Amino acid sequence: MSPAENNSHSCIKNPVPGxxxxxxxxxxxxxxxxxxxxxSRIKGHRKGAESVHRIIRLCGDHGVEHLTLFAFSxxxxxxxxxxxxxxxxxxxxxxxKDIDALVENGVRLRIMGDxxxxxxxxxxxxxxxxxxxxxxxxMQLTIAxxxxxxxxxxxxxxxxxxxxxxxEIKPDEINEELLARHLVTAGIPDxxxxxxxxxxxxxxxYLIWQLAYTELxxxxxxxxxxxxxxxxxxxxxxxxxxxxxxxxxxxxxENKARKAGHA
Ligand code: FPP
Numbered sequence: 001m002s003p004a005e006n007n008s009h010s011c012i013k014n015p016v017p018g019x020x021x022x023x024x025x026x027x028x029x030x031x032x033x034x035x036x037x038x039x040s041r042i043k044g045h046r047k048g049a050e051s052v053h054r055i056i057r058l059c060g061d062h063g064v065e066h067l068t069l070f071a072f073s074x075x076x077x078x079x080x081x082x083x084x085x086x087x088x089x090x091x092x093x094x095x096x097k098d099i100d101a102l103v104e105n106g107v108r109l110r111i112m113g114d115x116x117x118x119x120x121x122x123x124x125x126x127x128x129x130x131x132x133x134x135x136x137x138x139m140q141l142t143i144a145x146x147x148x149x150x151x152x153x154x155x156x157x158x159x160x161x162x163x164x165x166x167x168e169i170k171p172d173e174i175n176e177e178l179l180a181r182h183l184v185t186a187g188i189p190d191x192x193x194x195x196x197x198x199x200x201x202x203x204x205x206y207l208i209w210q211l212a213y214t215e216l217x218x219x220x221x222x223x224x225x226x227x228x229x230x231x232x233x234x235x236x237x238x239x240x241x242x243x244x245x246x247x248x249x250x251x252x253x254e255n256k257a258r259k260a261g262h263a
Pocket of ligand 1: 027028029030031032033045046048049052069070071072073076087090091094143198223
C-alpha cells in the first residue's frame with residue numbers, strides 16, 4: 001500500500017466568512033443532458049465527470065473545507081448493466097487516475113457507503129487512494145458510493161445496539177451526538193449548503209440525518225452544464241440566507257450586536 005503523501009500545499013484555510021464549510025451535491029441530469037443531444041446516457045455521465053473536476057477546483061478556490069458528492073446510490077444498481085459498468089469505470093478512474101491531481105492539490109479523498117458490494121479489487125483501490133491522501137488538509141472530497149441515508153442510520157443503530165447488548169453503553173446513553181458518531185460521516189461537519197442540479201426538488205435518501213439544518217439550493221441546470229457562474233450563484237444565494245438553527249431573527253441580531261460589542 002502506498003504511504004501517505006503530503007506536498008506541503010498552499011491553500012485557503014477555513015472558515016472563510018460567508019462561504020459554506022461543507023457543500024454536498026446531488027449531480028443530477030446527466031441522462032437528460034445526453035438525451036437532449038441525441039446521445040447515449042453514457043456520454044452524459046462522461047461529460048458529468050468533467051463537471052466533477054470543475055466543482056472540486058471551484059470549492060478549493062473558495063476555501064470550502066468539505067465537498068461531498070453523491071456518485072452512486074444504493075438504488076443505482078437497478079440501472080441498465082451497461083450504465084452501471086460505465087459508472088463503475090468512472091469511479092475507478094477517480095481512484096486510479098485523478099488521485100495524482102488530488103494529492104498534488106492537497107485534497108483528502110474519502111469514500112463512504114456500503115463498500116462491500118464493490119468487491120475486493122475496488123475495495124483495495126479505495127484503501128490505497130484514501131491512504132495516499134490521508135495527510136492532505138486543504139479540502140476533503142467525500143464520494144458517496146453505494147450510499148443511502150437510511151442505510152447509514154440503520155448501520156449506526158446496529159452498532160449502538162451491539163454496544164448496548166455487550167454492556168459497553170447503556171441504552172439511555174444513546175443521544176443524537178452518540179448516534180452521529182456512528183454514522184459514516186462521523187467527524188465531518190454537517191453540510192451548510194446542499195446543491196441539487198437537474199430540476200428535481202428531492203433529497204433522494206442523501207445524508208438525510210446530516211441535512212437537518214442545511215440550506216437547500218435547487219437548480220434546473222443539468223449537471224454537465226453546471227458552470228463556474230452557477231456555482232457562484234449558489235454561493236451568493238447561500239451568503240444571503242439567515243441561518244437561525246431554531247432561534248428567532250431578533251435573537252441572532254442581539255447575539256451579533258453583543259459579539260461586536262466585545263470585539
Ligand atoms: C444522476 O444523473 C447522476 C448519477 C447517477 C451519476 C453521477 C456520476 C458522475 C457525475 C460521474 C462520475 C463521478 C464520480 C465522482 C465518480 P441521471 O443519470 O439520473 O440523469 P437523468 O436524471 O437526467 O436521467
